[in-house]
Amino acid sequence: MSLDESSPSPQPPSEKAATDAGAAAPAEGHRPRPALRDLLTDRLGEVGLRSAQILLGLLLAGVIVFALVQLKLVVIPVLVALILAAALSPVIGWMRRHGVPAMVATWVTLIGGIVIFGGIVTLIVFAVRGQWDELAQSAGDGIDQVTGYLQSGALPIDPSQLDGARDGLVDFFTSSQFGTGALAGVSVAAELITGALLAVVVLFFFLKDGDRIWAFFLRPFRGRALARGRRIGGTAVKTMGGYVRGTAIIAFVDAAGIGIGLAVLGVPLALPLAVIVFIGAFIPIVGATVAGILAALVALVANGPVVALIVVAIVVAVNQLEGNFLQPVVQARSLKLHPLVILVALTAGTILGGIVGAVLSVPITAVAWAILKAWNAPDEPAPAFAEPSDEEKRELEQKEREQERERAEKKAKKAARDASKAPSPTK
Secondary structure, three states, X not given: OOHHHHOOOOOOHHHHHHHHHHHHHHHXXXXXXXXXXXXXXXXXXXXXXXXXXXXXXXXXXXXXXXXXXXXXXXXXXXXXXXXXXXXXXXXXXXXXXXXXXXXXXXXXXXXXXXXXXXXXXXXXHHHHHOOHHHHHHHHHHHHHHHHHHHXXXXXOOOHHHHHHHHHHHHHHHHOHHHHHHOOOOOOOHHHHHHHHHHHHHHHHHHHHHHHHHHHHHOOOOOOHHHHHHHHHHHHHHHHHHHHHHHHHHHHHHHHHHHHHHHHHHXXXXXXXXXXXXXXXXXXXXXXXXXXXXXXXXXXXXXXXHHHHHHHHHHHHHHHHHHHHHHHHHHXXXXXXXXXXXXXXXXXXXXXXXXXXXXXXXXXXXXXXXXHHHOOOOOOOOOOHHHOOOHHHHHHHHHHHHHHHHHHHHHHHHHHHHHHHHOOOOOO
């Protein structure tokens, strides 16, 4: 084969240009692949990252809550000890300021608290134990009478529905499950004793070394973070202690007012009903409502509908006195939560920890809200969710004016004393 036959014939210039254009066409139509940074920084990427962060936070919170629920035999005694230590902190602080050694002050406060708390529990048990069956029977009879009124009235209510609701309430309040549920969900006596002993031991160390324990947790922090930790620690103790002490005072006033009213009206079982009012006051909104309904049912059975209406009026009056006078004076405005927040906290606490969870949920929520409000220093701008309302701002301004006036009066008195003690000039 000759060289001329084997070599390809040259293409015309027009065909070569067309071939090059066809080969370059796919390259021009192919777009470069976007970088990962571009995908994450556009609008859709930002939404995806925020969604992933929210889901991760919810997952972490769920894992923490699940772990706490599984360890409730440890968590509940520690929380109870923490709340009691905050409530007793003024007592042990007063003794330490007056020269009492830390160990002696701790033992005196602990033993005194156990005696007082144990005495209250003993009185409650002896007051209710012998009359619980009679109280449950009276409540059941009261439900029967209310059911009869509803069936004979103009409301189109199916009697079978009322009977089912009545049987469910009576069975719950007269069953052993109600008693065990009222004891923080602890069904075994050994677990109850273990939790009580653990609470006492933890309370001892909180009373004795509470400030040093908190200082230990603050060791890794410096500067503003350290100041913030100290600030929120003091705020938490003050808020929790004030809430517990204020609630105890309010519960005593409620129980005394309703109990005296029941005794004057001649309603039987006045003492057990007053005890239930005292216990129910530690569960805001729900506890007072249930205690008032129970007192009205007993009065309806024993004394008739007129006395029952008077009992309802007494309960409403006591609750109004509590909400409009006692809470602002005893607990201060900083501890007042919105009713919706209280209901949500009670629901979550009841689901997670039973009756004890309902009791502990409100003070924990109050402490969390106080920490959010005290997160920034006074000279730093507060976050939007912690900004005080107009009413709270007016109260803070009034309080600052009163404090300024008190400081001025003290300064004037001190100047007057110094002037009186100064020697008179010699003539």
